[in-house]
Amino acid sequence: MYYIAHVDKDICSSKNCHLCTQYCPESNCINYSEEDKSAYVSVDRCKACEICVYICSDIAKNDAIQMKWIEDLSDGFVFKKSGLVIR
Ligand code: SF4
Ligand code: SF4
Structure with a gap:
């Protein structure tokens, strides 16, 4: 069992906002995808x-x-270090 932050891409991509990425205390943990126009969380960093x-x-x-x-995520998750995207 692992408890993490999860970004709703539909909401985030409609806001044109990067604010959370400036406050996470973990490096390379919550980043912004220009492709998705949304923030995302690397589960191995959160x-x-x-x-x-x-x-x-x-x-x-x-x-x-x-x-x-983590087992309740419906839209997959990202391991930042390996670059592996699991969906
Ligand atoms: S960039 Fe971060 S703070 Fe801004 S809407 Fe998306 S998830 Fe929220
Ligand atoms: S480590 Fe970063 S992504 Fe995880 S809950 Fe804290 S601020 Fe959010």
């Missing part, structure tokens, strides 16, 4: 501190990030 949830919900007012159990 420490579940929930700072990005606070930034997206309370500061940016976008509500695009939720904490989820």
